[in-house]
Amino acid sequence: MTSQSIKDRSGGSYRSIFMDALIDAAEETPEILLLVADLGRAMGASRFSTLFPDRCFQLGIAEQNLIGVAAGMASCGKIPFAATFAPFATMRCLEQIRDDVAYMSLNVKIVGTDSGVSLGTLGTTHYAIEDIGLLRSIPNMVILSPADGAELYQAVFAAAKHKGPVYIRVGGSQQPAAVYQENCNFTIGRAVTLTQGNDAAIIATGTMVERAVQAAEILLRGNIRVRVVNMHTIKPLDDEAVLKAATETGAVVTIEEHNIVGGLGTAVADVMAQNGVGRLLKLGLPDQFSHKIAPYSDMLARYGLNPEEIVVNVENFVCKRRAQI
Amino acid sequence: MTLNAGKEGGHIGPGLSVADIVATLFFGVMRIDPQNPDWPDRDRLILSKGHAVLGYYPALAQAGYFPEQMLETFEKKGSPLAGHPCTIGTPGVDFSSGSMGHGLSVGLGMALAAKLDARDYSVYVVLGDGEQNEGAVWEAAMAAAQYHVDNLIAVIDRNGLQHDSSCAEVMDTEPLADKWRSFGWETREVDGHDIGQLLEAFQPEYRPKGKPYVIIAHTTKGKGVSFMENGVSWHHAVLTQKQAELALAEISQDKTGGE
């Protein structure tokens, strides 16, 4: 995709950028299919089915069947993309994902849109804040969590090329805040360092990457140089990038729109602890259900995931760390 | 409430579709004590199609579980009144829902517990017709027949639409009544906007002994508002001030016209 077309698409939502990418990928790769579970309208599946009427399947509100059917198709050489809202795409059918997809290492691509707390006022049943943790503990799974529209576009192509199960974690009806002005180079499993710095490293994923970049800019004004690492692949994790960040900065902060238990922070902690390097601060959603809802942006603010609060947390962390040295 | 929710919008079509069913249950059928929402002998209601809260929260408020002003907090920051009902924080909600296909299993559990405790309450579970796609609905249907529960009553809001399109086009569940019958359930079909027919269907003499009972209530998604009726795009929508006024005018006219 040219940078021009990224700009053309700048008004698109996560959902529609996913569909743009899938349509373009499907033009190149005839094995690509789209499977939906009565949330196709939300992501513009009719654009796909108009172009490829035989390659789009509506399975109804039946996510276990969705994944099982995808597994069967993949076993016959197809590349099915099973797409629905993230909580239903990952949790309702978790055993199908493990037994029928991952265990067989089948070429199924699961796309969870509206992940994290992006469905704000719809409440907990519509949040996916455990999906990374659940899928990360399943062998063979690849987990992609792109940072913006340009990267999402690339991630869809990368997922299609990769042989084996992939989960792509996508936002919802919001327009992604751009991290990349130009084309990005997307390689599964290779983190991208966005800013240089050795006072601390922020390792972020998905929607939090752009906020991390903003935070780093603010911190720079206070003379704290922060390295921002975009960890777009949660599994396989780029251990090398984590170790480099931990040894060179000594202070690593992870940020994710996910439960701080089991997600990116936990994955990074594993690597750091096993190698005995650096200190870690995990930012993300607390390990609790919220019984009081709020619109999306207020939900993120409630849990301190605004650039301003990220700044305060990083500052305190860096100061504490300096005091220890 | 939808207007008040601003750009968050609301599931208005599903709410209007189910409102008569829910109102009939609360005000004509169920044994409840809103001052005592945890009363062990109360009848239970599970809104398994949990997105239809716009047809549910107002009934809870009107029954007296919480003040009507609380409805104004719907989908507002810090409110318990989310787009799907949650037991924790909202008095009168017997069970949280939102992900489709859970309610009938939970209802069966409550019905079996009643038998264990020799209590005589009934459990009502309101399901969507698109929700019938979920395998879990049929797992519960099978188990309910196996256990001969006659204190579990399912009501299907049969409006013929689901999210993406019509039920027939998305995933056809017809012949629906035959399916339930073949699973061992007593079935009855009614006009889900005719309060008389609904009330009658819940009468004790129609309730089967020794087997579960399902009422298929034929409804109209977006009922009462001409420009919303049977409209797929009104499944979840944002309302303008003008649309809200038109809708309210039509609904209140409907009331005074008397059905």
Ligand SMILES: Cc1ncc(C[n+]2csc(CCOP(=O)(O)OP(=O)(O)O)c2C)c(N)n1
């Ligand atoms: C397990 C699950 N999958 C998908 C959804 C998203 N969803 C919410 S409502 C709906 C359609 C419901 O159709 P129906 O049961 O017919 O109810 P209606 O709104 O038409 O009354 C869908 C797919 C969900 N809530 N739960």
